[in-house]
Amino acid sequence: MAKEANMLKHMKTGPKVRKSTADRIIDVIIYLVLGLIAVSTVMPFLYVVAGSFATDKELTERAFFIIPRVWSINAYSYAIHNSNILQGLFNSIKLTVGGTAMCMAFSLLFAYPLSKSHLRGRDVIMNLVIVTMLFGGGMIPSYIVYTSYGLLDSYWALILPGVISPFNMIIIKKFFQDLPIELEDAAYVDGATDLQVFYKVALPLSKPVIASISLFYGVGFWNDYFASMIYLRTASKYPIQILLRSIILLSNSVSESAQDYYDMNGAPPDKAVKMACTVIATVPILVIYPFVQKYFTKGVMVGAVKG
Amino acid sequence: MADEKGKREKKRRVTHEGGRRITHVTLQDGTEFSVREIGTLQYMLKHKWLYLMLLPGLVYFIMFKYVPMGGLVIAFKNYSPFRGIWASDWVGFKNFIDFFKTPDFGRLFRNTLGISLLQLALYFPAPIILSLFLNEVYHNTYKRVIQTLVYIPHFVSWVIVASLTFQLFNSQDGVINMLYRAVSGTTFNLLSNPKTFWGLIVGQDIWRETGYGTIIYLAALAGVDQEMYEAARIDGAGRWRLMWHITLPAIKGTVIMMLILRVGGLLNTGYEQIFLMRNDLNVSTAEVFDTYIYTRGIVQGSYSFSSAAGMFKSVIGMILVLTSDRIAKAFGESGIY
Numbered sequence: 043m044a045k046e047a048n049m050l051k052h053m054k055t056g057p058k059v060r061k062s063t064a065d066r067i068i069d070v071i072i073y074l075v076l077g078l079i080a081v082s083t084v085m086p087f088l089y090v091v092a093g094s095f096a097t098d099k100e101l102t103e104r105a106f107f108i109i110p111r112v113w114s115i116n117a118y119s120y121a122i123h124n125s126n127i128l129q130g131l132f133n134s135i136k137l138t139v140g141g142t143a144m145c146m147a148f149s150l151l152f153a154y155p156l157s158k159s160h161l162r163g164r165d166v167i168m169n170l171v172i173v174t175m176l177f178g179g180g181m182i183p184s185y186i187v188y189t190s191y192g193l194l195d196s197y198w199a200l201i202l203p204g205v206i207s208p209f210n211m212i213i214i215k216k217f218f219q220d221l222p223i224e225l226e227d228a229a230y231v232d233g234a235t236d237l238q239v240f241y242k243v244a245l246p247l248s249k250p251v252i253a254s255i256s257l258f259y260g261v262g263f264w265n266d267y268f269a270s271m272i273y274l275r276t277a278s279k280y281p282i283q284i285l286l287r288s289i290i291l292l293s294n295s296v297s298e299s300a301q302d303y304y305d306m307n308g309a310p311p312d313k314a315v316k317m318a319c320t321v322i323a324t325v326p327i328l329v330i331y332p333f334v335q336k337y338f339t340k341g342v343m344v345g346a347v348k349g
Numbered sequence: 350m351a352d353e354k355g356k357r358e359k360k361r362r363v364t365h366e367g368g369r370r371i372t373h374v375t376l377q378d379g380t381e382f383s384v385r386e387i388g389t390l391q392y393m394l395k396h397k398w399l400y401l402m403l404l405p406g407l408v409y410f411i412m413f414k415y416v417p418m419g420g421l422v423i424a425f426k427n428y429s430p431f432r433g434i435w436a437s438d439w440v441g442f443k444n445f446i447d448f449f450k451t452p453d454f455g456r457l458f459r460n461t462l463g464i465s466l467l468q469l470a471l472y473f474p475a476p477i478i479l480s481l482f483l484n485e486v487y488h489n490t491y492k493r494v495i496q497t498l499v500y501i502p503h504f505v506s507w508v509i510v511a512s513l514t515f516q517l518f519n520s521q522d523g524v525i526n527m528l529y530r531a532v533s534g535t536t537f538n539l540l541s542n543p544k545t546f547w548g549l550i551v552g553q554d555i556w557r558e559t560g561y562g563t564i565i566y567l568a569a570l571a572g573v574d575q576e577m578y579e580a581a582r583i584d585g586a587g588r589w590r591l592m593w594h595i596t597l598p599a600i601k602g603t604v605i606m607m608l609i610l611r612v613g614g615l616l617n618t619g620y621e622q623i624f625l626m627r628n629d630l631n632v633s634t635a636e637v638f639d640t641y642i643y644t645r646g647i648v649q650g651s652y653s654f655s656s657a658a659g660m661f662k663s664v665i666g667m668i669l670v671l672t673s674d675r676i677a678k679a680f681g682e683s684g685i686y
Contacts, residue, residue, distance in 0.1 A: 065588060072485050079479065080498040083560060086513045087501070089524060093516075105527035152406030155399035162392055167403065170410060177667050179417025180659030181639070182646040183424075186434070187417045203413050206406055236398035265506030268621045272647060283508040287625065290512040313522060320512045327504050335497065 087324070094118070094317035101313045117314035118322075121289075127319055129278065130285040135326075137281055138263040141201040145259040146252065148205045149214055154240050156211075157218035175208045185272065199273035200266060210255050217251040218244055254337040257330070264327060286323045290316055424657040437653075444657035453641065461637040464547050464623075465615045472554045473611055476562030477604060483563060484570050484596060485588075496567075499560025510553055511625040515540065541630035549626060550618075569603040570596065609677050613670030616662050638662045 061069070088108045093101055094117050096110035104111075121127055155161055156168065179187070184203065193199035221244060229239045245252075267283040274280060360375040370386040393400055424444055426437040448454060479499070486492040502510070517525050520536045530536050539545050577595050586594070620639030627635040638658065646655030 068588065069485070072482055073488075073491065076482055076486065076491075076495050080495045083499050083502060083556065086517060090513060090516060102522070105531060106524050148405055148409060151402045155396075155403050158399065161396070161399060162389055167407070170407075174410060174414040176670060177418070177663055178414065179420050180656065180663055181642055182652055182656040182659055183420030184413075184417040185647060186423070186428075186430075186652060187420045188413075191412075202409070205409055205413075211406075236396055237402070240398075240402070261504050265504075265508075267506060267508050268624065272643075283506050286512060287508045290508075290515055313516075316512070316516065320509060320516070324505055324509055328501070331501065331504060332497075335500070 090317045090320050094314055094321045096314060098312050098314055114314075117312075117318035121315050121318045121322065125285065125289060125319070126278075126280075127282065127285055127289075127322060130280055130282040131322065133279060134264055134281040134283070137197050137200060137266075138260050140197070141263040142256050142260045144201050145205050145207070145210075146256055149207070149211045149255065150245070150248075150252070152206055153211050153214035154218055154244060155236075157215045159219075171208045171211070181272075188273070194273060195275040195279070196273070197279070200263070200269045203269075204262070207259070210258055214248075214251055214255060217248060221247055250337050253334055257334040257337070260330075261327065282323045286319055289319050421656060421660055423653050424660045426653055428653040428656075430652070440653075444653050445661065447654060448658045448661065453636070456633070457636060457638050457641055460547075460634055461616055461618055463634075464550055464618045464637065467547050467551045468554060468618075469611060469615075471551050472558070473608070475555050475559040477566060477600070479559055480563040480566035480570065480600070481592065481596065483567060496560070496563070499563070501560070502557040503561035505557075507621045507625055510557055510622070514549075514553060514626070540626070541628055543631045543634040546626070546631045546634045550623060553622065553626075554619075565607065566600050566603055569600045573599045605677055605680075609670070609673045612673040613666065615669055616666050 085108075089106065092108045092110055095113050095115065096107070097112050097114045097116070100107075100111055156164055158164070178184070188194075188199055188203060193202065225243050225247070226239050229243050234242065265283065266281065267287065270281050270284050274284075357376050357378075358374060359377050360373075362373045364371050364373065369388070371383050372386075373381065373383045375381045387395070420434060423434055423437065425439060425441060426434075427440050427443075428434065428437045483492060483495065486495075515523070517523050518539045520526050520538050520540070526536045539549055573595060578591055581591055581595060616638060618637045618639065620637070620643065623635060623637055624640050624643070627640060639662075642655045642659050642662075645651045645658070
């Protein structure tokens, strides 16, 4: 609260003391440098989006542009008709939605009891969780154990091993702890059980933390490449990231194994098609980004305070 | 509510009887009462829902975190998938000794530490510097636009980062190489060159994470009372002195905390990224512990050997985290654990 008040004050007052010329020059330099940093951050995206709508002819003739002379959607229709990128997109959506829902259910249920200071055994359980942040079985023993659970070639192998991230769980727990206690007390006086208080009082008040943690989990699923590569065996189950990688490396001489060259029909994709595939895999993240941006800074801050 | 209680309460005394706590309270008006702590079984029955809610998570931590930790015994065995974990023969520290003796070991250590230290030197300070710049911006719309833009790359996958890198830098038709050729007549080889691999990785890190990394420092700076700046300015302090005496002390704790995390993760170079950028030509500087464990374990099936390599890495990692945490505490910082 104090932080927000200070931020507001910051916005209203600004610098009151008159600035010298040298100071103003430094200000201009700072603004320019920041602008340059921001532009160079987004430039690769702009270039790839522009290239995906350009013709191959233009891409070979002009080295760099962010507005194509001739607009074309050929690359997109080629990508959609000649690869299983739509299938991959669908798989990724399924994995992300299902995985995020599972993670949120497990994490919220686990964090709520731990947010109660009267809970007996709380310290023991918290230590159990913190140990897993410090030490783990590692890639190979985990692989053997999860395989023995029968998770190989199933989306469960991508969801269950990380269904509660200790870091995210602690952020949620901290949020529950900071909820006003009076509302819960009132519900208890009315005879509500712990479970009823959880879903009727605590959950409706927790929209900000639910939004930001869902984003963290969701982005993790959408972006996952390594776990899919280890656990998935059937090509029709591959998420978009695996397909994108194989498309990008397809005509690239530096590719390391023949495994990357699976089921693309037709000629190796050209430059514009690669760009179109990159855009297809990026757009879903960029579409939800503005809606959750206001929440995630808060989430990161809470995490920073109580990591 | 708490205040009211505080006023009405005159005396509070705690005694113990049979291991249970009894609180005796005397109020202002002379009434007395005692509250007896209920037994654990009674407590658990009363709050059965809380324990039921914990159950799925507990099962998860045991099945998916602690059982694999137990699975580490295969590092001390000659694991055969047909005989299973328990029936395989014990071999003591043989796998560890084999791992230390391979010529790969020195190379892995050098690459992992080389990438980590380069990250520490270049990528760790980047968000701090960017935050200091952003802190000088008083035009709030400008500041917000810049922040929104520089956060974006954090949310895209390593596959997309790798794909953008290929499209920008590959020596046939990468746009940067095309521009470079127009100027100099030659191309440069970044993607399959052992000499540039570490720089390539750290460069990607800086591009992807610098913006997002500022959030935590800007949060610390938001807690600074703006009147301190005003007061110092009236006393004639310039931009540099404000930064030195107000801004930097305000983020010192956060910087140290992030440094602990960084040092603790010195052996975690992030394998997804390295795996995606590694190829046959640059492998001599690109192979790190994690990619090696993946190749030897999952691709080649040397489960016990690679588990030993993984365990070596985790133990060193844990020692690094705990040591740096201790050191931070010794210097009066709050630490993390």
